[in-house]
Amino acid sequence: VTKTQLPMKVTGFIVAGLTCAGLVVAAWHGNSAQQAQIASVAQGATVIDEMSGETFTPETTEPSQDVLSAEAAYQQWGQGGETPPPTATVQRGFLTFPTGTGEYTANHQLVYAYSWTACQPAIGAPNSQGSTLIDPSDSPSPQFCTQWVFLDASTGELIDMTWSE
Amino acid sequence: MGVDIVGDATQPQVVEGVSSDGSWRASSRGGTVFVRASRRLVTLLILGSMVLLSAELVASPASATAVDCTTASNHAWTGGSWFPTGTNFAAGVQAPIQFRTASRVCNSGGIGEPDGSSAWIAIVNGQGGNLIAQIGFLKLVTNFSTGDVSNCRFWAHGTGQAHSYKCGDDSDGDRFWFRIEALPDPDQPLHPEVYALEDCGTSGGYGSCITKDFTQQAWSNGVGYTLNEVGYACDDKVMGSSSSRVNYGIGTYPIKGQNSFGGAWAIHDWAGFDLIQSGTFCNHYFHSVWANDEIVQTWDSQN
Numbered sequence: 001v002t003k004t005q006l007p008m009k010v011t012g013f014i015v016a017g018l019t020c021a022g023l024v025v026a027a028w029h030g031n032s033a034q035q036a037q038i039a040s041v042a043q044g045a046t047v048i049d050e051m052s053g054e055t056f057t058p059e060t061t062e063p064s065q066d067v068l069s070a071e072a073a074y075q076q077w078g079q080g081g082e083t084p085p086p087t088a089t090v091q092r093g094f095l096t097f098p099t100g101t102g103e104y105t106a107n108h109q110l111v112y113a114y115s116w117t118a119c120q121p122a123i124g125a126p127n128s129q130g131s132t133l134i135d136p137s138d139s140p141s142p143q144f145c146t147q148w149v150f151l152d153a154s155t156g157e158l159i160d161m162t163w164s165e
Numbered sequence: 166m167g168v169d170i171v172g173d174a175t176q177p178q179v180v181e182g183v184s185s186d187g188s189w190r191a192s193s194r195g196g197t198v199f200v201r202a203s204r205r206l207v208t209l210l211i212l213g214s215m216v217l218l219s220a221e222l223v224a225s226p227a228s229a230t231a232v233d234c235t236t237a238s239n240h241a242w243t244g245g246s247w248f249p250t251g252t253n254f255a256a257g258v259q260a261p262i263q264f265r266t267a268s269r270v271c272n273s274g275g276i277g278e279p280d281g282s283s284a285w286i287a288i289v290n291g292q293g294g295n296l297i298a299q300i301g302f303l304k305l306v307t308n309f310s311t312g313d314v315s316n317c318r319f320w321a322h323g324t325g326q327a328h329s330y331k332c333g334d335d336s337d338g339d340r341f342w343f344r345i346e347a348l349p350d351p352d353q354p355l356h357p358e359v360y361a362l363e364d365c366g367t368s369g370g371y372g373s374c375i376t377k378d379f380t381q382q383a384w385s386n387g388v389g390y391t392l393n394e395v396g397y398a399c400d401d402k403v404m405g406s407s408s409s410r411v412n413y414g415i416g417t418y419p420i421k422g423q424n425s426f427g428g429a430w431a432i433h434d435w436a437g438f439d440l441i442q443s444g445t446f447c448n449h450y451f452h453s454v455w456a457n458d459e460i461v462q463t464w465d466s467q468n
Contacts, residue, residue: 051323051380077332085309100359100379102352121281121305124297124325125289125390126242126440161307161317161329 048148048164052100056113056150058093063110067092067153070112076156077149084149088116095150097160105160110153119145120163232312234271234397238278239445241398243453243463244413245437247389248292249424255389256358257423258286259344259371259430263412264302264316264404266337267468271400272312281305283319284393284404284411284463288345288360291386297325298360298381300343302335304404320362322381330377337409342418344371347383347426358383358426370418389422391435393463399447405464407452412462419459432458 045055068076070090075082084090091113097105150159247255268282285301303319306312317332318341335341342365347358360381363374391413395401405411414420421430437455450466 049326049328051326052328052378053380082308082313099376100350101361101376103376105377118309119279120325120327121279121283121303122238122240122325122396123281123283123285123299123303123319123321123327123394124240125246125287125294125392126240126442127293158330158332161332162327164326 048097048160048162052098054095054097054160054162056091056093056095056111056148058091058113059110063092063153065110065154067110068156070114073112073151073153073156074114074149077151077158084114085116085118088114090114092153095159106150109159111150111159112153114149114151115146117145118147118163120147232269232271232400234273234280234400236397236399236445236447238273238280238396239398239442240394240396241401241403241439241441241445241449241451242392242394243403243439243451244390244392245435245453245455245461246391247422247433247435249388249422249433253424254385255288255387255422255424256383256426256428257344257346257430258288258389258391258420259342259346259422260286260391260413260420261340261342261369261415261418262286262301263338263340263410263415264335265406265409265411265464266304266316266404267402267406267409268304268395268404268465269400269402269468270304270306270314270395271397272306272309273397274309278396279305280396280401282393282395282401282404284413285319285390286343286345286413287390287392288384288387289390290384292388294384294386294388295324296381296384298322298345298362298383299325299327300345300362300364300377302341302404303327303329305329307332318364320364320377322360322362322378328377339367340412340415341365341367342369342371342374344374346423348379350379383426385426389433389435391420391461393451393453395451398441398445398449402465402467403451403463404468405462406468407464407466410462410464412460414460416460419457420461434458435461437461 045057048054094108095106095111096108144165146164149161270280270282273280282304285299287297287299290296300320303317307315315332317329319327319329321327344363346361348361349356350359359379360383361376362378363376365371365374393403393411395403422433435458437453441449453461453463455461
């Protein structure tokens with residue numbers, strides 16, 4: 001690293017940091033007490049569903065397309081008046097969700113990702129003793145579960161709502 | 166400003182409230198502040214309150230439809246299962262499911278196990294298996310603060326991770342054709358069978374399906390289910406009422422299955438059951454009625 005390169009690198013970090021901060025602030029314009037807390041934008045992808053290969057990658061640059069605010073997108077999905085839980089975090093980024101057929105439910109689609117602590121409702125088959133066998137929420141404590149809602153950042157359309165541990 | 170009107174509107178009124186502009190004459194009775202107002206003022210207050218109430222109702226989101234969950238989570242199911250015999254197994258299950266909005270899901274507040282009411286078809290990896298391929302309808306609380314619920318379609322695979330979609334798009338009585346079909350995966354070596362979880366829409370039949378998932382490798386010991394389920398058996402009601410039931414199969418499209426990979430779609434022997442999780446002691450009102458292994462209707466008589 002030369003003396004001339006160092007300031008440029010530091011400046012680059014500052015610019016990147018400010019850009020990220022700006023994106024996060026821009027992502028949520030609501031003024032309600034129930035509005036979601038802002039998540040820090042993490043680098044790298046989060047695996048949402050390992051079997052499907054569903055991943056979410058937070059955005060680190062300005063969007064190249066018109067987007068709704070995070071609040072507007074959620075309200076669009078909720079048909080007005082809906083807000084995510086007060087404990088929710090929201091990030092903007094890219095969702096990739098293969099179907100396994102070679103096609104995609106979402107292919108690097110720009111979305112808002114709302115997430116909060118909640119386990120999946122148990123939906124499964126009984127055994128002969130009448131206890132559910134297939135129940136992802138049986139084993140983990142709620143604090144280890146995350147509910148995800150992915151909405152198209154431009155339209156507010158629901159792409160996927162799922163739960164991960 | 167909150168205002169409560171007390172007494173007969175034709176008589177001199179006692180209005181309990183807070184005056185913001187000082188125009189009311191206030192008096193105190195035993196520590197409680199009262200305002201003795203004229204009939205005209207009361208009329209104005211009533212009209213004003215109605216305006217405020219109307220504005221509040223318009224501005225509020227959808228009203229809560231859930232009650233608090235008062236008991237431990239215990240499941241209940243009504244519907245049926247298909248346990249093929251011999252070397253046969255459930256390789257595919259298909260049925261139209263008629264969705265019903267009538268049901269109640271309690272609000273767990275996000276604490277403990279969340280709640281849900283669902284109607285679906287599935288294949289499980291044998292009796293007592295822990296893997297599932299599943300598709301159908303799911304009603305769940307999506308706003309723990311208000312108890313607001315969403316009606317979604319969903320599918321699940323593996324140990325049961327569910328993916329909900331089209332929440333809010335479907336109406337009471339809508340009938341969707343769903344199919345779980347094991348197909349060879351051309352992209353894998355040896356082309357093993359993989360379950361295609363297919364949403365075939367409302368037009369009727371299985372000619373135009375969207376594969377929602379094709380990642381769950383199929384099992385050679387599959388058993389089939391058509392079930393209507395809730396998570397809090399004592400607080401909840403499964404979908405459907407006695408007059409508007411959840412229907413699996415209809416006359417022209419009965420419930421069918423494949424009893425081998427690539428086998429013919431046919432009617433098989435289904436066993437109906439109404440089951441509540443062991444250890445649960447409360448009355449339940451869910452029902453299922455089968456017609457010749459072709460159609461099952463499920464509902465809760467409290468809806």
